[in-house]
Amino acid sequence: MxxxxxxxxxxxxxxxxxxxxxxxxxxxxxxxxxxxxxxxxxxxxxxxxxxxxxxxxxxxxxxxxxxxxxxxxxxHPAKVDAARESGWHEKLSSYYRELGVDPATVAPRLDxxxxxxxxxxxxxxxxxxxxxxxxxxxxxxxxxxxxxxxxxxxxxxxxxxxxxxxxxxxxxxxxxxxxxxxxxxxxxxxxxxxxxxxxxxxxxxxxxxxxxxxxxxxxxxxxxxxxxxxxxxxxxxxxxxxxxxxxxxxxESATPPLHREALRNAGKKQTVVTNVFSGRPARVLVNRLAAEIGPWSDAAPDFPLPMGELLSLRAAAEQNGSTDFTPLWSGQAAALAREMxxxxxxxxxxxxxxxxxxx
Ligand SMILES: Cc1cc2nc3c(=O)[nH]c(=O)nc-3n(C[C@H](O)[C@H](O)[C@H](O)COP(=O)(O)O)c2cc1C
Structure with missing residues (x-):
């Protein structure tokens, strides 16, 4: 065929x-x-x-x-830029406070x-x-x-x-x-x-x-x-x-439950290409971080450093059932996905x- x-x-x-x-x-x-x-x-x-x-x-x-x-x-390996990384941490600090995460928390340097x-x-x-x-x-x-x-x-x-x-x-x-x-x-x-x-x-x-x-x-x-x-x-x-x-x-996929639920409702959502989750452009379902700090931020540290920075915010939000800080990777045709x-x-x-x- x-x-x-x-x-x-x-x-x-x-x-x-x-x-x-x-x-x-x-x-x-x-x-x-x-x-x-x-x-x-x-x-x-x-x-x-x-x-x-x-x-x-x-x-x-x-x-x-x-x-x-x-x-x-x-x-290329992430460029070390301490000023940029601390500036990014500062940019997210109001979210840390809102979610009760100590802004002094040192994010793991995920490379x-x-x-x-x-x-x-x-x-x-x-x-x-x-x-x-x-x-x-x-x-x-x-x-x-x-x-x-x-x-x-x-x-x-x-x-x-x-x-x-x-x-x-x-x-x-x-x-x-x-x-x-x-x-x-x-x-x-x-x-x-x-x-x-x-x-x-x-x-x-x-x-x-x-x-x-x-x-x-x-x-x-x-x-x-x-x-x-x-x-x-x-x-x-x-x-x-x-x-x-x-x-x-x-x-068989390892899509976490909150991400799965967001994909199930993808027909009511939009996707966007953003660099705020990882430092490189990627398409995700729009959520709070992508909307408020993105879709593009010139302040984002080099790929993939923002991933480590987000871990504690993401965990705190997800504990409350929120995907505000979760990278909900998704293409534009998510609403066509079938569960089988x-x-x-x-x-x-x-x-x-x-x-x-x-x-
Ligand atoms: C959740 C997710 C993770 C992805 N991770 C990778 C990856 O690790 N390596 C890669 O080459 N492409 C990755 N991609 C991109 C895919 O290779 C491909 O370009 C894309 O899924 C095609 O578009 P679609 O999602 O609309 O089918 C990823 C895509 C998604 C949706």
């Missing part, structure tokens, strides 16, 4: 549906269910240590013999490891069929190591320029991430992110332009939640789709795509 079989063949899967890696919210069970149903299950490794990645893959391989994808961030030698060594050991990157690609010698381990390399592009850059630097396929997408924007070429984000194209405009500009196959991402979206992505030139938000309501096991969702997506003219 797939008119464009380039990615089905490249990844050796039955259905060209990639579960978006969702660091923190995806699970081994979710990835295994998607791979076993014929799609490509992914694990977001951005928040995992190398030891935990190895253990996670061992567990995943126990649950599925099908191809899997490991995903890593390739950001995330970018893909480096240690992660590369684990990849070489566990040899996932696909390795995907967000925020560009690691340095060329690391890309070479990953490819030498037999893994296909893919990464997200938010513009045609980024897609061409990724192809030139060795990507085997490009994820065209439209503006609708939930979670972090993969943008990496323009360092003026505020300006870049304001001019980014939606999936409908981005996918055909990327498909025209590169010779490697294209995976459409952003706002795709049902068979209509998949059929449209293929009509626009994609050879696969990457779907994130639509899986957040699956039983992941295997059933993949089966349904495939059936629906046939009904809408096929992929």
């Amino acid at each position: 797939w008119s464009n079989r380039r990615l089905v063949e490249l990844f050796q899967i039955d259905h060209p549906i990639v579960l978006a890696p969702m660091a923190g919210l995806g699970t081994v069970d979710l990835a295994a269910a998607v791979s076993n149903a014929g799609g490509l299950g992914s694990i977001g490794c951005a928040v995992l240590t190398p030891e935990l990645i190895a253990r996670t893959v061992a567990e995943l391989r126990r649950l599925t013999t099908k191809p899997i994808n490991l995903n890593f961030f390739c950001h 995330l490891a970018s893909f480096g030698d240690a992660a590369s060594a684990v990849v070489e050991q566990v040899r996932p069929e696909v390795v995907s990157f967000h925020f560009g690609l690691p340095e060329p010698r690391l890309v070479d190591r990953v490819k030498a381990a037999g893994c296909k390399v893919i990464s997200s592009a938010t513009t045609v320029d980024e897609a061409c850059w990724l192809e030139k630097h060795g990507a085997d396929a490009i994820i065209a991430q439209g503006y609708e997408a939930g979670g972090h924007r993969g943008l990496f070429l323009d360092t003026d992110r505020k300006r870049a984000v304001a001019s980014q194209a939606g999936t409908f405009a981005l996918v055909p332009q990327v498909a025209d500009a590169v010779s490697v196959p294209v995976i459409a991402a952003g706002g795709i939640a049902d068979g209509r979206g998949i059929a449209a992505a293929f009509a626009l030139g994609a050879a696969a789709v990457q779907v994130g938000t639509a899986f957040l309501l699956c039983a 096991p992941a295997k059933m969702l993949i089966d349904l997506l495939v059936q629906e795509t046939t009904k809408f003219g096929g992929g």
